[in-house]
Amino acid sequence: MRIYDYSDVRKKLENGTSHLLLGNGFSISFSDVFSYESLFKKAVDNGLSDNAIKVFDLLGTNNFEGVLRVLNSTAAVASFYYDLDDNGDLIYDDVRIIKETLIKTIAESHLHHTGEVPNNAKDSCIDFLMPYKSVFTTNYDLLLYWVNMHSGDRPIFGDGFRAEFENPDAEYVVFAERLGGDKGIYHLHGALHLYFSDGYIKKHCWSRTKRPLIDLIKSGLDNNSFPLFVAEGSPEKKVEQINSNAYLSYCLSKLGRITNRLVVFGNTLGASDGHIVDAIADNDKLIEVCIGLYGDVDSPTNQETIKSAQSILDRRAKMNVFRKRKDKELNLIYYKSDSIDIWS
Template identity: 40%
Template structure:
């Protein structure tokens, strides 16, 4: 079956009252392929702390970090069936799977554009126009990316080119009831999830699990660029939320029941 164009998908979904969007790595690559393509990230990553893990990529014939992480985690699960005394190897595989998550986050943070003005206004507004097919019509946007490009686009609403483009941007975070003046906001639980329109399924550079709550760093609360906040946290061994696990059965039925409408994956 020939691949449907975006324009054809929008036209085909016009019969529905809302559309939903799943964003993959192509969304970020379209903005800055020199940074967000897996090949670019792999080339800039520092594997000096676990050189064996770098060989996993060569063995799999890929530069996809998540594929390498899954391979290590799956190998650690099945190795006991074949190697009776493989506890040391299993522990090392699990350790390196975790290390690759940290390396990926460090590489993204280290090479990420520092502030939104490093990206042309025209790109932000092309992106806002694209997102308006979903977030201006009652739909939902789900992203698998860890970078800040989607968040920056949603916040970049001072249109220099004409009429403003209104986009829903509720992501389920809000004031911490115990500390409303904190320099971050927190996940609001089921109440927040019910009203959320933007979902960071795999985590992101500005989301941190503190153990007792999920925090979202913001510029407006702290006055420090988000990339700087993320880099400072990583330097202090506090890593952004990273979700590499999960299967479609865990999401599909409830997701489909809740959002309805027509879905587009890009």
């Protein structure tokens, strides 16, 4: 299996429209504060139950979504054999606590303001993002937002949020329009600065309040106004939550309509993101997918990514047979994600 450098992928971007899918590796490449290991340590301090901590230890992981998936599965299977009553409630209580603790921990451990990301780092990141028409992200943090706002008087990428018609001077903006053919950023699993209130998906704005976004987010948490987060462990649960929200549903459907080429950076396409894998496979307008592998190709994480990538090819092949099409094959290539330093 040949693994390319990112410079080879960059040359491909000159040929037709390209789109980008970012995962946690994008944020970790700037700071380890965004790693699951760092978040887990802070989450313990923020109130994870002893039983939940034991599950993390048993699985030997710091991956919140993996633990949530196991807890939900455990409760479901156990209910076939036992009348769970209080024990079942304890499991589902831990699921709720893990979700809430994850949100609180990310907000508390996040960089406080955009000035903590040097301008030269943001400039370098903009150069990385520029060739892409659509940027999809599963990250909750504010790095991508800060980079986009740094790009000038008008951000490079739109997001569909505008002033509310009935309250144009409000401290927030609302999701009000689809982006069509314009460059855009799509938060597939929500983000810290997005929240649901009064029937609308709203976005915190520094420009309207002159308050750091993290302060606005923490104030919202204090008032039980939680950020828009899809923190479910299984793809089925994630799809259920996504389909119940107009903004999230729009973002996922957009991924299913993009054309030509998708580049994946810092996203392992793990088991909990099966809905994203399916959206890529089912989009027969995509003819090429470039997937980044970090470090040793034989590492468990990379092997999981390769397995998911193969499932994309397998699903596409089955669809082609079902639809009696021979011209919708997908070209899959791998590249070394550590062959580019996004932030310098």
